[in-house]
Amino acid sequence: MIEVSNLTKYFLTNKAVDDISFTVEKGEILGFLGPNGAGKTTTMRMITGFVPPSKGTAIIGGSDIIKDSLSARKKMGYLPENAPVYPDMTVWGYLNFCSEIRSFARVNYKERVEATIEKCFLAEVKHQTIHTLSKGFKQRVCFAQSILHDPEFLIFDEPTDGLDPNQKHEVRLMILEMSSEKAIILSTHILDEVEAVCSRAIIIADGRIVADDTPANLRAQSPIHGTIALTVVNTDSAGLLARLQNLDGVKSAEILEDNRENIKVRIFPERTGESLSTRVMSFAQENNIQVASIFVEQGRLDNVFRSITRKG
Ligand SMILES: Nc1ncnc2c1ncn2[C@@H]1O[C@H](COP(=O)(O)OP(=O)(O)OP(=O)(O)O)[C@@H](O)[C@H]1O
Numbered sequence: 001m002i003e004v005s006n007l008t009k010y011f012l013t014n015k016a017v018d019d020i021s022f023t024v025e026k027g028e029i030l031g032f033l034g035p036n037g038a039g040k041t042t043t044m045r046m047i048t049g050f051v052p053p054s055k056g057t058a059i060i061g062g063s064d065i066i067k068d069s070l071s072a073r074k075k076m077g078y079l080p081e082n083a084p085v086y087p088d089m090t091v092w093g094y095l096n097f098c099s100e101i102r103s104f105a106r107v108n109y110k111e112r113v114e115a116t117i118e119k120c121f122l123a124e125v126k127h128q129t130i131h132t133l134s135k136g137f138k139q140r141v142c143f144a145q146s147i148l149h150d151p152e153f154l155i156f157d158e159p160t161d162g163l164d165p166n167q168k169h170e171v172r173l174m175i176l177e178m179s180s181e182k183a184i185i186l187s188t189h190i191l192d193e194v195e196a197v198c199s200r201a202i203i204i205a206d207g208r209i210v211a212d213d214t215p216a217n218l219r220a221q222s223p224i225h226g227t228i229a230l231t232v233v234n235t236d237s238a239g240l241l242a243r244l245q246n247l248d249g250v251k252s253a254e255i256l257e258d259n260r261e262n263i264k265v266r267i268f269p270e271r272t273g274e275s276l277s278t279r280v281m282s283f284a285q286e287n288n289i290q291v292a293s294i295f296v297e298q299g300r301l302d303n304v305f306r307s308i309t310r311k312g
């Protein structure tokens with residue numbers, strides 16, 4: 001597993017990372033979220049041994065990144081921010097070079113490089129010089145380099161940044177497929193990505209951890225979690241609101257949209273955790289109100305993210 005203890009980083013007087021500790025077990029995909037400048041990249045660079053911490057350390061599968069750096073780095077794959085790759089090499093040449101410096105060049109390296117090229121959808125550009133590739137392809141070359149040696153621990157800094165929607169989907173699938181055998185940390189600004197792939201999310205603000213939970217539990221902190229979103233057709237909205245507010249178990253109700261034909265209402269339950277959908281459906285039937293849609297709101301990660309990370 002990855003054990004991060006008290007990681008702290010000062011750049012002169014700027015405390016970019018402030019006493020961060022967490023662990024990631026095999027099988028987990030940890031999403032690293034936070035506003036620009038929160039300290040995600042700096043934390044990842046310390047975990048992967050690229051910058052020395054001012055305080056604290058990270059232990060990767062039993063190897064300390066400071067005391068036993070080479071052994072720790074051998075077990076890790078790292079996709080840095082902005083995909084730094086050698087521009088003058090071809091894709092094939094670069095990945096071969098990576099396998100050489102990873103010291104497995106003599107053992108079935110050709111098969112491994114070819115398989116990784118296929119897996120990362122790079123076959124059509126494998127003999128192309130890297131600087132002639134588009135941004136998304138460069139990102140994929142860098143992703144390929146990080147998984148080439150099939151490491152147990154993976155650190156991805158914004159792995160789907162710059163990819164088109166199809167490639168985003170493919171890369172997420174690849175990360176999910178790999179996850180049962182590995183411990184993975186990925187940073188992202190795409191909250192849908194967190195929902196789609198992460199088993200856990202840590203939110204960082206100003207260098208500190210401000211939330212550490214499953215995406216579902218974080219969503220549940222949303223003020224609209226557990227409310228009913230109801231859309232009805234052709235009804236008097238003021239009368240509807242008054243009757244809904246009198247309904248047993250309803251704390252309050254508000255009109256979200258009223259364009260005469262469709263009226264969207266949000267209903268807040270009296271007690272959190274109580275589902276009102278059956279009662280609201282019976283109410284609609286008894287009053288001959290035509291329901292276009294009804295669902296229980298799960299809450300939204302972006303609301304929670306904003307309320308946790310907003311300053312002041
Ligand atoms: N090499 C450096 N020298 C000086 N300051 C730095 C350096 N690298 C990062 N910082 C500062 O550390 C803080 C955290 O930056 P970091 O890149 O870790 O943020 P981030 O969470 O990855 O942001 P983003 O979402 O924009 O990628 C910022 O204030 C940044 O300016």
Ligand SMILES: [Mg+2]
Pocket residue numbers: 040041042081157
């Ligand atoms: Mg960053």
